[in-house]
Amino acid sequence: MNFDSIFNAAQEAFLFYKNLSGKEKGEFLETLAEILESHRPEIVPLAVKESNLPEGRINGELGRTTGQIKLFANLVKEGSWIEATIDPAMPDRTPLPRADIRRMLTPIGPVVVFGASNFPLAFSTAGGDTISALASGCPVIYKAHPAHPETSKKVAECIHEAILKCGLPSALFTHVEGGITEGQALVKHPQAKAVAFTGSHAGGKALFDLANQREEPIPVYAEMGSVNPIFCFPKKLEQNLDGLAKAFVSSLTLGVGQFCTNPGLIFVPESQAKAFENAISAELKDIASAPMLHPGIAQAYYDSIQFLESREELRWVKVADPKHLINGSTALAEIKASDWLSDHIFQKEVFGAFAMMVVYQSQEELEEIAKHLHGQLTITVWADEEELKNQLFLINLLEEKCGRLLFKGVPTGVEVGYAMQHGGPYPSTTAPNSTSVGAHAIKRFARPIAFQDMPQELLPDALKEGNPLGIWRLVNGEYRQ
Amino acid sequence: MNFDSIFNAAQEAFLFYKNLSGKEKGEFLETLAEILESHRPEIVPLAVKESNLPEGRINGELGRTTGQIKLFANLVKEGSWIEATIDPAMPDRTPLPRADIRRMLTPIGPVVVFGASNFPLAFSTAGGDTISALASGCPVIYKAHPAHPETSKKVAECIHEAILKCGLPSALFTHVEGGITEGQALVKHPQAKAVAFTGSHAGGKALFDLANQREEPIPVYAEMGSVNPIFCFPKKLEQNLDGLAKAFVSSLTLGVGQFCTNPGLIFVPESQAKAFENAISAELKDIASAPMLHPGIAQAYYDSIQFLESREELRWVKVADPKHLINGSTALAEIKASDWLSDHIFQKEVFGAFAMMVVYQSQEELEEIAKHLHGQLTITVWADEEELKNQLFLINLLEEKCGRLLFKGVPTGVEVGYAMQHGGPYPSTTAPNSTSVGAHAIKRFARPIAFQDMPQELLPDALKEGNPLGIWRLVNGEYRQ
Structure with a gap:
């Protein structure tokens, strides 16, 4: 596999594209959102067919995808995200004069993006990773997910339609098909500058290791579920x-x-365990099994369940029914907190509609659980006001273990906004200091650069005297617009 | 080596310290700056003795150290650095209501810091890495540099004096002595959450690899020179x-x-090469050799020079004189750009006062050089206004290769301010998206967390309604104070 010509073209496109204004990049993204919307009638049936997900969900996901594109378009058109920081010259400072130093975020170069099987649109070809990289100013080499090849190709065509319409270089986006070998070759390519991935722990960790073993290690932003x-x-x-x-x-x-924020673990006080279990069982009865994304995912689900069934610590409230292999059937097991604490295996994600109900007996056990817990995308606390007041220490501990801490509602349904944090401590991601959803996701594909005594006419507009872009800047330590 | 008790204590200190206000953290740092200043008469002679650096330089370095501490104190007292981002609830939004989501940066936990031999104060015990970690809210386990053990111990005592005076937990800072084995054990400890290092490429890369091989990989912020x-x-x-x-x-x-920003490579047009070489030679004549930091550094310097002397591509303008092993004697070699381009070995840093003058013949060669260049902390362009206008493409290429791009002056003398970027693409650092000098250095030791529907009374002050801290926040996508 030789991807040299792809990366050479991407690098060339990068040197042009990175210097476009935020306005131009934003307009390109808006054009893309419109084009995707106009192809809705073709995209939706393809994605439904290839993902087994219902049409309503896919229609919603396309809306989420274009909504996300518009968020990033607004972000780069507004322009303050680049963190312009200006320390003007102080020629008369003693003992030494200060030079003029101006810092901003600059895009890093070609980014390799891997699509996710469980979001054929919002986390795939024109999904959050691709769009935040393009918004930042980076070209994308996209490795299509083999589970939805036709959907991916169709969306890639839309991206190229937008590129063409905006007169941008075609190599701004390259659609690569293939399997593990192709994916590895892309990550290993010397001109790749970062990798974004959403998927399994095994997949993300393998890419992370590969990228660290390169002659020039590059960051891998892998969101691996929890x-x-x-x-x-x-x-x-x-x-x-x-x-x-x-x-x-x-x-x-x-x-x-099939969500990375699926609640697979629920801690319940012993006093309520039986009643809550009954209430859950009653709800589960009404849930029909439904087709999973593809046979491989269903197989992995039942294999994990089967493995857990061999563990005597678990009491099965509802067993999975693997008779139709493609269909995911819900399962629920109960375990005592003391048993759960004894083996890390009980924290392993089972991708699908399986949950473990852990019954705790005391506050001490709760705190031990919090300390023992692996890094999570989300943790949810269901407590009333009085109970919360007594749990400040526990909450302090839980903050260390997650990227998002909820006090109402459920973890699924990741809002796309400015404040979203989708990414927590390892093993939920390989980069807990980043998010893969929301406005801040753009920063994964930028790095700071400082210009010292650069002549005004050469400075990027974001850093020029007089603030021609009208963005927020930190000047001499003070925020100004 | 068992560092469990050290890390347990640090973790406990963390859970307390992270929740202090920015004002309290800032006052602790200010106290430390005062205490260091009050111990100047003892610290300076120790550092002079252990580093062979002149008293004037060490006095200046202590001023730089306390100045840096005050910068971080101001930063955390002001408080906006945590990037508070608030998307308020929209209960009436259709089709789905929006939850209240509030995001900020939160400290990551115990940080392992390695001191640098070439800055016994400003990049060591109470140097930029330690201070930016403490400012963020993280405890520090500090691995003292064996080249200046007494200086390090004395500064550690000052830190503990400040901790005591402010009534903070002693385990906020732990001074660990030892060699490579101890350093590795610290990086491998499961409770370590990040590593900061300033030093050689070999040292930084070894820690980076070690940290990535942990069960929980952690970031290594290694600044490895260029x-x-x-x-x-x-x-x-x-x-x-x-x-x-x-x-x-x-x-x-x-x-x-002995600076990581030492200019070891200078590209000169053929038309001026001879004249410039003569002018440099004339200047070099007046430079007396002077003791290096320690015999190991001097030995490594002469070994590198000796290796280069075996390369026939180099013509030596001034040879090093290794007769007094501890003394560093300047050296200068000249090479044709075409030869320089033929082997990456000519880009390897020689730590000490050696430079390679590369003679280029054409614009094409310059652009090839820019593409061939490894990642650098800094690149300096000496061109007049007219020349710059013709070099926009070259400057575009050079931006990809450095953290700081200068158009006047020299790369040494790294200003400590808000806009400084000290960190460039690999191999100059292992984390080009961060800086080890200047206000933004604090972000290395924080990660984002989002609170969803958290009751007001539990929210950190930074995220509360009414903005009680008066910090800058992004609310619904708009900056507000």
């Missing part, structure tokens, strides 16, 4: 047992459990 | 040949060349 624990407290359960059971089951089984 | 090329253009040289030769030699030989 079990997204929910901590339940007795009063809160008492107040709304059925409502919470319904919310939990609905989040657990949404999209046949 | 050759900091200067690109000279004919008109500029014509205008000020002697002045530029003087500036170059002064930067090259400052501190016996």
